[in-house]
Amino acid sequence: MNWIAAALVLILLVSLPFVLMKFGKIGEYWVWVSTEMIIMGLFAMSLNLILGFGGMVSFGHAAFFGVGAYTVALLMKKASVPFYLALAAAPLVAAIAATIIGWFCVRLIGLYFSILTLAFGQLLYMIVFQWYTFTGGDDGIHGIPRPEILTPTNYYLLCLLIFVMCFMLMRMIVNSSFGLTIRTVRENMERSKFIGINVRSYQWLNFIIAGAFAGLSGGLFAELNRFAQTEFLHWSKSAEPILASLVGGMYSLVGPAIGAAVLMFLKIILQQAHKALIETWAIVLGCILLLVVLFAPSGLVGIYRKVFSKSE
């Protein structure tokens, strides 16, 4: 990666809320949107550890996003745990959930793996939905406290900081021998066994890591909205990072985050242009996906690389 470009992007991102805040209410709204983009970007990147790098299509990744969100919500609301501690617990609890769910899922491959992740995701969704006394069921958990210091701008900056730290961490992971090993398994699972890779255990570990990052993003999302809802675990939430990865580019680390931001931006622009236009979002999304799949299978990052003729 080009360090100068990265530094420039970072400076831009850091100064963004300060500029936006000069535009009053509209500006504040966009700070909120940008924060959500960062969080969803982290969520998409976490999925891509298993999707793009590991070659495992999970339809249940929102389970870990939701577990992270509910961890923060429950700890803060019911146990009055301070935000930072609750946030730190989110990836841990999500990792535990991923350890259990992953143990079953990596026993299957291909479509069967995908369907089992979907089943577990929906199972968790149903549990949260039904367990009214603990999770608030359909109502969710509202009124998560917000530490005073976390103004919209500060919360944006906190999320950005966490995003950058996670990005560095994931970069280290995918460039490490472990990262090479999961790519090796993606490329040819059968051959991997015959060079001595214990395929299941590396897929499992990767699944847990991805779940932990998803949990962290879910925790951040709960605090952003100051509520947690069953929707966070729903399978449609699992589709979002898949679409973001497709649009942004599955074979790069940052691609899914870019994809998530671009999709959210388009959706909001559509909404702002005219309220009724949001009805057409599914069509717009469909067209975007069609174009990507047909003409840019490596997504936006792939296009960028082609234009600047950089290799993977």
Next chain:
Amino acid sequence: MAKPVLEVVNLSKSFDGAQVFNDISYTVEEGELSSIIGPNGAGKTTMFNLITGHLVPDRGEVLFMGQDIVGKQPFEIVKLGMARAFQRTSIFPRMSVLENVVTTIITREHGNLNMFKAFRKRDKVYSEAYELLKSVELEGMAERQSGVLAHGNQKRLDIAIALALKPKLLLLDEPTAGMSPEERKQTVELVKNLWERLDLTMLFIEHDMDIVFGISQKVRVLCYKTLLAEGTPEQISANPQVIEAYLGEEV
């Protein structure tokens, strides 16, 4: 006598009731370069799948360096020192030729769990991988994406991957399948060279009789669901049963 590396004892295998072979026993001794021949569908590849843990036999034992390996996972057997190359080439297509070998070396050294060091910084692994590519004459295309190589080169990369494991026993399933006569000759030379240079035991499956009789010390004939004959190339080519069953039509 040399000690056995591989002992196959009363091995039987069937698929959905259709018997592939029954009660096969033989021993591969240390340092041996030997082959398995047999008509199409005789069960040669199945034999390798049983030895490497990919399939489980109906009955019988497989001993590797004296240890019973039936029921072990392929990756566990690999770690004991057995490697194979495939009849239908099996490589990591979207990785460079060099990375194909690098990832294998890292696995051999149990380095897969290391998350903190970029694998590209492992200079020793890279130089070893490069040396290995030289020995199979692929060093010129080290940086190329392996999936776009010509068939013959992919086949050699498959062998290089197996070699990168530094195995005690190397199983090659038709190393020259699908190659031009010229490539075949080169590959046979290569296999023979590797065997002479490295300290390993080799067992290969082959269709081409010239190759089989040219380089093997011992030939095993798999036919009629059994091990029809076993011996030196001279013994095999003079064996009336083998001639009738198998060679008759080809010679």
